[in-house]
Amino acid sequence: MVKELDEKAEALPDHVGWRLWQASRAWQAEFVAAMHAAGHGWFTEARAGLLGHIPRGGTRQSALIERSAISKQAVQQLLDGLEAEGVLERLPDPRDGRGKLVRYTRKGLDALRDGDRIKLQIESGYIDRIGRERFAALMDALRSLDAGRAHAGDMPVNVRGQTPETK
Amino acid sequence: MVKELDEKAEALPDHVGWRLWQASRAWQAEFVAAMHAAGHGWFTEARAGLLGHIPRGGTRQSALIERSAISKQAVQQLLDGLEAEGVLERLPDPRDGRGKLVRYTRKGLDALRDGDRIKLQIESGYIDRIGRERFAALMDALRSLDAGRAHAGDMPVNVRGQTPETK
């Protein structure tokens, strides 16, 4: 870690925001690195965020735009990239001449499967590191925080750095 | 209204990475919004990340580069912006003709003061929301996680999935 120099001794931040930021960053870095190691070199945090909103059965592009909190143009650009990588494909929606359907390719489904595995591995590592009890307390606190927030109704929920999730 | 698509069964992710990410984003959004409301419209998350490494007494630019996990050029660009906003100023280091000292202006110190206040307010809100005990458990778990990471010889936080070795 950063070594403390004999500088005016202003400690590094230790408030909850800083800690959350650090922990989140570390998780993402670990996840992306593991995905790369698993051969999914196209995987990035931004793409992960979008993929998390695409069910295994596919979805309409417009539905995707609603779920993710970013602009439709941003979604489109991400989709363009993922399509170019061969992770997804876009088909015309037979029920709506304007719409398009977004669907995983085989390559995309493989990545999803690896993502689920990696997610569990990282979680295991966390439990080993801090103990099952502390880990449970962490999840409990984070869930409570989120529940409280939903109450207040603020907050943009964009999804980045989440694993491809499934039922 | 074409809305009868049956993809309702898609649950939101609930693993630790997702929760951490969400909590971190929520904190940042709240903090930045409060800073803006307090009149510090120049405040952004990226800048906050850098400012968090600058002690009130100022620091050398090179020390800043060591502490933050981003490239020196990125630090410089952030610094350029903050200097242009009048939050910081850069002076030649009298002890080293190559070096520069980075120092807060009055405007910067005002922002710092407001930031400290806001941090405490947000923390208070969290404690109200989830209880003092849960909050303490959260901090404990996050600190343990970080300590465990340092132990593992993990690098500080270099973002974006890259793995900079060599130090």
Added chain:
DNA sequence: CCATATAGTCAAGATACTTGACGATTTTCC
């Protein structure tokens, strides 16, 4: 005094977004 390491800068480019404008359909409403 020279070799080399360190401090900072300049330039160019990648990524992940943004807003604005637009054509093509579908829906609404009279």
Added chain:
DNA sequence: GGAAAATCGTCAAGTATCTTGACTATATGG
């Protein structure tokens, strides 16, 4: 039935953040 309006996706351009590469100026240590 048909125009007005809403929705879906796209194209183009711009911004913020961060990257690598190349360079200058100063310091340091044989």
